[in-house]
Amino acid sequence: MSPDAPSPHQLSARGQRLVSSSPLAPYILEHFTHGDDAWHPSERPDGYIGLCVAENRSMWDLLVPQLASYRDVPARVLGYDAMVGAQPFREQLAAFMGRTFLGRAVEPEQLAVLAGAGAVLEQLFYALADPGEGVLVPTPSYAGFWSDLETRDELRIVPVHCTSAEGFRLTTQALDRALASAPCPVKALLFTTPNNPLGRVYGREELLEVLDWAERVGVHVVFDEVYALSVFGPRPFVSAASLRPSLGQLVHLVWAFSKDFGASGLRCGVLLSENEGVLQAVDALAYWAACSGDTQYLLGQLIADTAFVDPYLRQMRARLGQAYARVTAALDRHQIPHLPAEAGFFLICDLRAKLDEQSWAGEARLWRRIVDEARVNLTPGSACRIVEPGFFRLCYASEAPAAVTEAIDRIGRLS
Numbered sequence: 268m269s270p271d272a273p274s275p276h277q278l279s280a281r282g283q284r285l286v287s288s289s290p291l292a293p294y295i296l297e298h299f300t301h302g303d304d305a306w307h308p309s310e311r312p313d314g315y316i317g318l319c320v321a322e323n324r325s326m327w328d329l330l331v332p333q334l335a336s337y338r339d340v341p342a343r344v345l346g347y348d349a350m351v352g353a354q355p356f357r358e359q360l361a362a363f364m365g366r367t368f369l370g371r372a373v374e375p376e377q378l379a380v381l382a383g384a385g386a387v388l389e390q391l392f393y394a395l396a397d398p399g400e401g402v403l404v405p406t407p408s409y410a411g412f413w414s415d416l417e418t419r420d421e422l423r424i425v426p427v428h429c430t431s432a433e434g435f436r437l438t439t440q441a442l443d444r445a446l447a448s449a450p451c452p453v454k455a456l457l458f459t460t461p462n463n464p465l466g467r468v469y470g471r472e473e474l475l476e477v478l479d480w481a482e483r484v485g486v487h488v489v490f491d492e493v494y495a496l497s498v499f500g501p502r503p504f505v506s507a508a509s510l511r512p513s514l515g516q517l518v519h520l521v522w523a524f525s526k527d528f529g530a531s532g533l534r535c536g537v538l539l540s541e542n543e544g545v546l547q548a549v550d551a552l553a554y555w556a557a558c559s560g561d562t563q564y565l566l567g568q569l570i571a572d573t574a575f576v577d578p579y580l581r582q583m584r585a586r587l588g589q590a591y592a593r594v595t596a597a598l599d600r601h602q603i604p605h606l607p608a609e610a611g612f613f614l615i616c617d618l619r620a621k622l623d624e625q626s627w628a629g630e631a632r633l634w635r636r637i638v639d640e641a642r643v644n645l646t647p648g649s650a651c652r653i654v655e656p657g658f659f660r661l662c663y664a665s666e667a668p669a670a671v672t673e674a675i676d677r678i679g680r681l682s
Contacts, residue, residue, distance in 0.1 A: 290414035292650045294319050297638060306642075306670050316674040319644040321463060322665040323497065323529040323612050325586045326579070330529065333575055337568035344560035350553035351546075352380030356563040360537060363570040364522065367580070368495040369539075370509025377541055379549045380563065384493050384523035384536035386556035388415045388457075391519060391538055392422060394548035395487050396454035401425040403445055403456040403486070405437045407615065407658070409463045410650040416457075425449045428654045431617075435465055435606070439480045446484060455487035456480075461494040461504065464615055464651050464660040466608025468502040475510055478518065487517045493536075496527035496580055499588035500609025514541045524566055526611075527583075533562050587612065587664065590671075594663040597672050601679025605661075612664035616645070619657030621681060630656035641677035 278286065289296060298317045306314035344353075352360075357375035365372045381387045392402060398421035404412055405427040416422045427445040429435045446453055458477055460469045474490075481488035490507040498504045508520055520539040525531035535558045540546055570576055591608060598605050604617035622629040627649055634647045637659075648658035663671050 285418075290418045292410050292414075294634070294644060294646055294650060298644050301644075306666075306673065308669060313642060315642050315644070316666060316670050316677075317644045318662050318666065318671065318674055319646045319660070320665050321526065321612055321662050322531055323526065323583070323587070324666075325590060325664050326529055326583050329579060329582070333572075333579075334565060334569065337565055340561060340564060344564045346560070348560055349550075350557045351550050352378065352558065353560065353563055356380065356567045359567040359571050363576075364537070364539070368492070368504060368522075369506045369520075371512075373508065373539060377539055377546070379538040379540070379546060379553065380558050381536050381538070381549075381553060381556045382534040382558050383531075383556075384491070384521055384525060385411065385415050386534075387521050387523070387536040387538045388412070388489070388491075389420055390549050390552045390556060391489065391521070391540075391545065392416050392455065393420050393552065394545050395489075396420070396422050399423060399451055401449050401451040401453040403427050403442065403449075403453055404652075405429060405441075405458065406652040406654065407435060407462075407464050407648070407660075408652050409459060409491075410646065410652075412457060423451050425451070425453060426652050428652075431655055431658070435467075437477070439476060442477075442480055453486055455489060457489045457491065459491040459493075460507070461492075461498060461610035463494065463611055464613050464646065465606060466611040466614050468498055468500060468504060468609045470502065471505045471510065474505060474507055478507065478510060481517065485517075487519065489519045489521060491521045493521065493523050493526045494611045495522060497584070497587060497612065498610040499584045499591060502609055504610070508539065514539070516542045519545065527580075528566075528569075530566075533566065534558060535562055535566055590663050590668065593668055594661070594671055594675065597675040601675060603675070603679060613646075613660050613662045615648075615653075616659045616661050617657065618659055618678075619655075622657050625656060627656050633657070634659070636681065637678060641674070641681055643674040643677055645678075 298319055301315040304315045306316045357378045360378055361373050361375045401423045402416055404424050406429060413424055416424060425445055427441050429437055429441060461467060492506060495504050523536035524533060606615040608614040622633055630647055630649060637643050637645060646660035651660060
């Protein structure tokens, strides 16, 4: 049915568009169909293995019992509170974020808490840009930005394409080209550090180059730092908050518990901004995306418990490094090229040699073969807006190590 055809469900035109064309990517929709068919070493050795979701489940054995120990919930969290986060929780967040990754102190009043990083991005960009205006996003990119910004905000993402020949390195020349050729007015740049899907950690000079460029052309720059604490490589993470004493009016940061704490289901994201207008606008919208009081209390207890959380973060990074070593060794055994990563739970595999033709149709057919024949799900490069077909993102921390190795073995056997 055409998105503009009359709806048999008596929906609005926008409701019908959601029914006709889901904002969720096909690989995610495919993943959700396999809930009862997951791989098990003895019960379902040929079962489905999903390596397409960026979750870190490797620490749940420590995190779950620790969260259970904080369940003495006070009555005050049952009532309404500030929609951008209760003051005690924002104080705990400011202390935790300042000492663990921001590189300097921030004020609780500069933070807004919402139901996940996606909600933060949607409401932040609602305040920054009007329908039809553009947001620059370097590629390869997190696939979800398109649904976050285009579905309800009705913005237009303008890709800043980087190529494999240049190591997918972002340059100011690429930013200039994207800005000059944008089909709409551009209001902001959305920059992910560490990078998803590359797993790349950016140094201070690289970040300053991005920041200087945004200031020169007069656009907001939003730094997505949701993997700030998930760095296992030798390069230390540098937060945009540490680059200058003040963020100013055009710089904003996003962080969440979904990645660094493997708690995507708890839905808690954080905005850091010094722009009073932005904070007031987000506050006005926050009622429709508030984080529950119970979740705030639970996570506040966690991040204030330094005796647990500091060793936890060290062990989390160590386990990520071990998982990365295992997955790269398995890829090397099958001579599957891949790009080096330093952070996150994923890397980019180069499967161009397995394409039946060098085209997006060829990539789609290869993805379908990987799902149907190998019974493995990867993120296609097209979803990450990679400009060359045949690259795939492989997420290696959402499944058991044996499952990840089995999945790579299956992919390696595909002719």
